[in-house]
Amino acid sequence: MNENVLTIRDLSVHYGTDRGELKALRHVNLDVPKGAIVGVVGESGCGKSTLISSIIRLLAENASIPNGAIEFKNTDLLKLPEEDMRAIRGVQMSVVFQDPMSTLNPVLSIGRQMTDIQYRDKKSQTEKNRRSIEMLTSVGIPDPASRLKQFPHEFSGGMQQRISIAMALQAEPSFLIADEPTTALDATLEVQIIHLLKELQSDMGCSILFISHHLGVIAELCDHVVIMYAGEVVEQGAVADVFHRPAHPYTERLLKCDPASIATKSRTLPTIPGEIPDLVTMPSGCIFKNRCEYVMTQCDTVVPEWSECSAGHHVSCHRSRS
C-alpha cells in the first residue's frame, strides 16, 4: 500500500438534483503508484471532473459522498479538516487545467502571479523571483527574466500552458493532476507539452494523474491507464496490457473507434451504438449492458465485480470471470 501516492477505494459521489440523486461516481477504485503517470480515459459524462473535484475536495455544494476513501500518502483526505486540506493543495498536490487562459489571471503579470503562489515560503522577493525564473526555464520559456513582466495575453496558447505547468510544479508537489492539458492546443504543441511533462516527471519524481480523451496521448505518455464509463472505473492496468488486451468490451470498442487506429481508408468508421444510461434512474446489473455486444443473462441483474484478470490488470465485467 505504501507504494501508492493515491489510493481511491470504493468511492461514490452523488449530486442532489430536482429529479433525484444523480450517481456521478459509483464504487470507484483507483491507484496511482509512486512516480508513475496514470492516464484516465473517458468520454463526456463519465465522471472525470467529479473525480478530480473529489480528490482536491472542491466538490459542488449539492454533492455528497455516501461511501469510500481517498488515501493520499496514507491519510484519508475525506476525513481531513479543511485547514489541513488547504495545506496539501498546491503544495503536495496541484492541478493543471484544460484552458490556460482561464486559469491565469488576465490582469496580473506572470511574475506577480508566480511570486503570489509562493506566499507560504518565508523568502525574500528576489529569491521568489529567482525561483520563478528557474521554473520558467525548466518548462522551456526562452528569456524568462524579461518575460516575468508580461501579462498572460502576451503569450501564445502553448506558452500559457507551459506557464500553468510551471506554476503547478513550483512547490514541487509529489502529485500532479493534469486535466486535459493538451486539448486546447494544436498537434505540434501537444507533442511538446507531453514531452515536457514526461521530462519534468522524471526530473522531479512526482506522480501524475493525466485526464484525457485522446487515446494516442495516453498511450504515449502514461504507464498505467484507467478507463471510466458512466461514473464507474471499468478497467485499470498497465497501458500496454489495456491497449493490447482490453478486457472490458467498452475499452475494446473505444480503441476500435479511434480513427487514428484505422490505418486503411474507410468510408464507414466504427462507432459504439446506444447512449450512456441515465445516472438518476440507474439500470440494474452492468452499466454497459445496453451497448455491449457480448451481453449475457447475468449482465441484466448482477453488477459485475471489480476483479483482477491478470497481474495488475483489473476489470469489472462478467466475461472475464467465466
Add this chain to the structure above:
Amino acid sequence: MNTVLEVENARVRFRSMSSVQALIKRETDPWIDAVRDVSLSIKEGQTFTLVGESGSGKSTLALAVAGLVPASEGSIRFRGEEVTTMNGAEMMAYRKQISFMWQNPVGSLSPRQNVGALVTEPYVVHGLKERNLQEESARLLKMVGLPEHFSARYPHQLSGGQARRVGVARALALSPKMIIADEPTAGLDVSVQGEILNLLNNLQDELGISMFVITHNLNIVRHISDRTAIMYLGRFVEQGPTDDIFSHPRHPYTLALLSANPEPDPDADIERIELKGEVPSLMDRPSGCEFHTRCPFAAENCDQKFPPVHTVNENHSLTCHYPR
C-alpha cells in the same frame, strides 16, 4: 466531373490598426494578410480538406468562400459565378446553394428556438413557406437519424452529438450543392465522432454534395477526404490527393504535422519531426520561406528566398526549397 468551387490567388486582409493609428505610427502597411495567394478547386461530390493549426487562416478562407468576409484580391467562383462581386440578391441565391456546419455544435444553434424551428428556418428565410414545415422537420430529422419528437427540444437539452446532427439537418434543408464544415468533429467524443463522419459520408454518397472540410484533426482526414491542403500562416504549403499526402508527405511542415499525431499504441515507435518554437505572428511574417523559423531542415537560402512551387505531379504541389 464538374468543378463546383474554384478559388484563384485569393487574398483576405484585415486592418491591424485604424488609419489614424497607422498615420501616427508611420506604418505604411496597416494590413495583415490572413489568407494569401490561395488557389484550390473542388469537384462535384468530392471532399476537400483544409488542415492547419489554429490561427493559420483556415476559417477565414471558409468565410471568404461563403462571402461572409470580402476577399481583397483573386477570384472565387462557384459553379462559374464570381462570388466576390455578387450583389445582395445574387448573394441570397448563392447562400441557398451552400451551407455551413459550424465548429461549436451547441453554440451555433439559436438558444431560444426549438429544433423544429431551427431545421426549418432555411425555408422561412428563403421564402419557401408554402412547404409543410412540420413534415419537412420530420424528414430532415429522419435523414440525420434523430427521432421526430426531438423537434420540441431546445439546444441546451441536446448532447454534443445530437446538436451536431441538428446542425447537419439544418445544412441539408435547402439541398445545397456544397457544405462547408468547420471542424465537424470538434467537441465530440471519439465514439460519436465516427457516427457524425459516417453520416456525412453517407449523405454525400446519396446526395452528391461537395464538401469543404476544415480541421486540425488529421486522424479523420484520410477517411473522409479526396483532396487535402495544408495551411501555414495563411498560405497553402502543400496540396494534393489525400492518399498521396498521407503516404508521401513532401513539405517538412506536413511531415511534422503527420508525425506529431500520437498513435493509440503504447509500443508505437514514432519517428517524430519536432518543430522548434511557435507559430510566428501574421503581423511579422518571417523572410524567405515563412516556415524556416521552425523547419528542422532549414538550409542557408531558406531565410532569403521565397521557395518556388514544386510540382510532384499535376495534382500534387508544394512550396519548398528542399522537398523531402
Add this chain to the structure above:
Amino acid sequence: MARSQDKGGAVIDILKRIIHEPLGFLGLILVTLIVISAVLASVISPYDPIALNIVDRLQGPSSRHLLGTDQLGRDLFSRVLFGGQVALKVALVSISVALGIGVLLGMLAGFGPKWLDNIIMLFFDTIRSFPTVMFALATVALVGPSLGTVIAVIIVTSIPNYGRVVRTQTLTIKSNQFIMAERAMGVSTRRILFVHILPNVIGPLIILASMDIPTVIALEAGLSFLGMGVKPPTPSWGSILNDGYTLIRNTPWPIIAGSIPLLLITLGFTFLGESLRDLIDPKLRKGI
C-alpha cells in the same frame, strides 16, 4: 433537463415556485389584490369618487365611509380605488412603451454600425444626465400638467435604463457563433434582431421592468402631490396625499388613505420582482 417545454407550463412553474417563497407569496397577494381592486373600482367603490357631499366633509372612518371623507365630502375609499386605476395605468402604459422603445434602440445600438451606436448612446447619456424629477418639473412647467405629460416624461426617462441593458446583452450575444450561423444562411438583420436576439434579452428586462413599477407609481404620486401630475378632480394617490397634507391639522385620514396603497404596492411589486429575479437568475442573488 426534463423541464416543462411549452411556455404556458413555464409560467405556471414559476408561479408555483413563487408561492413557496414567503416574501414572493406576500408580494403576489398584495399585487393581485391591488390590481383587482383597481380594475373593478367602478364596481366595488361605494360612491362616485368625484361626487361632492359637503355635508359629510372631513369625516373619520365609519361604516358608511370606510376611510372617511375629504374636505369636499368625497369618499376617500372610492378615491383610493380610482387612484389605483390611475397609478396602474401610468405605470403600465409608460413602462411598456419605454420598454418597447428601449429594447428597439438598445438592439440597434448593440447590433448596428458603430456610428449608430454612438448616436444612440449619446441620446441615452443626455437623458440620463438630467435628474428625473427636475426634468419632469421643467416639462410640466412648459406644457402644463396632465396625465399624458406624466406618462411622456416617465417614458423618456426610462428608455435609457432599458436601452443600455439591451445594448450590453446584444453586444454579448452578437459575438456568439449562432449569429454568424444565421447570417451565413442569409437571415435578414430584422429577423436576427427579433427572432434570435430579442428572446435572449427579454427575460432580465421583464424583471427590471417589474421592479420599476413601484418607482414609477411613486413618481406619478410625487408629481401629483406637487400638483404637476393628474389634474383634479381625477383622483390620484398623490393628490389625495396633497389634500391630506393641507388638512393635517383637521384630520389625519386623507394622509393615511393616500399612503397605505402606495406603501402596499411598493412592497408588493418589490417582493414579487425580487423573488422573480431570484428564480429566473439565481446568479444575481449571490452576486455583487
